[in-house]
Amino acid sequence: MLNKDFLITLFLWIIFTLIGEIGLFSVQDHIFPIQGSEEAIFIDDAFFLLTVLSVPIFTLVCVMLGYSFMNFRASKNKIASQSADKQSVKQILYWKWGWLIVSTVLCLSVLVHPGFTGINELFAHEDKTPDLTVSVTGQQWAWSYQYIDTDNLDDSVTIRGSKETVVLPNNSLIRFHITAPENDVLHSFWIPAFRTKIDVIPGMYTALNINTNRIGNYDEDVNYRVQCAELCGMGHSMMSNKVSVVSKEEFEKWLSQKKK
């Protein structure tokens, strides 16, 4: 098993994996769009971790392919070939079981993290009382938003149409209650800066919980936008609103202005 080909491949694999990982870590801060929520930070970390784990698998395939192409060509390999079919049964067994065990362990470990931990983290806020509840209705092809005033429902503020900016408070748990009219079609409610999204189903309610963590707006980064992410017909790409996250004080000011 410890022959020349094996050792060279192993060496190349380690070298290319190191190069890949170093390259990856050096661009770590430049590959993700703006992180407007706690959820965004978690999801980006998960993405990065999966990429770190993918690098050695990718380099292994590349190195084995490259090495085979260079060294096992029929024209170069006349002498070694006779032994090719006679790999010992033991050696094949090592490879098979080794590969199976390693891939299973890898698979199960990403299942635990970021898999199950991700589900726990991202759906942990279902039972908490939010700082702000916004009722969202998706229709072909515009959104409307109702800022629920829990003390007096009649005082709730409603904004409508693609010209409006959705203003949200910073450092708050915001719950979007989302639906579509019964005779409408599927949509999906998504603010890329916050990462997570949820579909809008006619006649049903879905919810999305977001913890905002920074002040920002559409002019700073286009990912501060509401975007329909489920094909809903002609106006699908236009079904969008600008989003602006402001400090809690500014948000209260904006809301009270709207109430007048």
Place this chain on the structure above:
Amino acid sequence: MASLTNGLFPILKGLLFAFIGFLVGSIIAIAITSVTNFPLTEPLITLGYLFALIGWLMGVGMWKVWGKEWFGLNSVPHDNSGGWKRYFRFCTDHKVVGIQYLVILLVVFFLAGALSMLMRLELTDGKQNLFNLTDYNTLMSLHGIMMIAVVVAIFMGGFANYVVPLMIGARDVAFPRVNALSFWVVPPVAVLLLLTPLFGGFDTGWTAYPPLASKNATGGLLFVLAFLTFGVSSILGGLNFLATIIKLRAPGMTWGRVPIFVWGVLGASVIALIATQWVAFALLMIILERTAGMRFFSPVDGVGGNALLFEHVFWFYSHPAVYIMALPGFGFILESISTFSKKPVFAYSWVVKAIFGIVFLGFIVWAHHMFTSGMQLWLHAPFMFLTELISIPTGIIFLAGLTTMWKGKISLKTPFLFSTAVLFNFTIGGLTGIYLADVATDLYLQDTYFVVAHFHYTMVGGVVFAFFGAFYYWFPKITGKMYNEGLGKLHALLLLITFNLTFMTMFWPGLQGMNRRVAVYPDTFSDINGWVTIFAILLGLSFLPFILNIIISLWKGTKAPNNPWGGKTLEWETTSPPSIENFDVIPTVQSSPYIYDDESVKHAIFNKNKA
């Protein structure tokens, strides 16, 4: 001239019968709607199409060789001779059916490719340029469903049909007439899809999610009818290969001696037979929503069902469907890597188990397409778990690919280049799949260009590359001519480079927050999309050597020997191209088809005395 009309007569007859059938269906539709007072257009199209389809099939020759028997008349015995004319009638020879599939699907492939070029031109920058929003949606949806049809059937309809009976030493498939039927419903599918723009197009994408699919323009109905018809073809094909592979193997071909490509086709057939019926039901329900006002998927006025129901049923087919596309491709790449490395398929029995592991797991992972759909939260964890398990059997197939060529005697022929390119591309496709199986990252990446890049890496990088590999691999066997090796290698190299440039780049806008299926998008994504468009056009141009190669090779290619690659499977034991009955004598199989180190061991012997 007389010979030409004579040869095309079954087609003309089919068209005439289709027209008569359409009239019959229309009359029935008018009669029904006059009682129900339901709008006439869509019932008329549905019933008209149904009877036109029957008329078409009978006209092209099904009546003569099959239909008469249903009424106690004597059918004409199969006649599979007759040069080019065989390809234009209801012909039961599996080799004819295979070529019919290959030709029509290549045409559809290039049409759908041309549509993608138009899409990329529109997407060069964020503004609306060439098409209005509805036309773009139609364009995108047509590209999607046409390419899906190609990758579903190019192996199962094309190469599996041509090669599997040869590989297992049979004279034909188990049900030759069912086989011909499964092909002759395909041309109406293409016609229906190409007619959709005249009926307002359809804007649902290939996924056809209701309620949109139940209420869009009439083009949407044509699309659903086409999809349903194609499903019928797929079910019949799967049934046929199951029976063929189980019952018609040559004497001595035990399960342990079956070529790995045949195993891939067998796995895919199980899925095609079982899973396709589900999507057929779902599509039928949409047709009933549209034509009879039933409410299965939309809760209007408090009666009716739920849109999530469709997503569940749809993905119960459409996730396993990617393995209908991929498994024969995996089978082929292992087959060709073994042939060109002159080494047996590594860990053969594990690969077989892995194929059926994928078949089994494929059925129970569908809801990973629905993490953002609003389904019950407790479904997330189990579906993520099951989905990520698929990486294990897929890994075994990769291990087999890499280790089969390890220390082999590799000859870098075009099919080998394509097969190894599949290993490279599918590694990227598979690894990026993990991001979409993981709930956390999927909540972000779902419905972005990351998904688009990912599935093109699996479908194009995996299946289409494997298809072109198979095309060059079996081209000498099918046509009896050698292709041009230089042009073939050029095609492989150009396709690999331009494909990777295009779709590697496409991951970036997805990660940066650009959603898919849009004609208009924020201007910040314009630069990167401009590059994708340039790369995509180069990708389109990379097919020129392929087209040139076919023309040159068919015109003046050198005559192909029976076994140009030194392969051991049975299709190389017969002439190129094979005779109508495939083999003079049915072979008797003696050993595995992958024994390269001992010249004295023969995979099969042809014992003339027995015959």
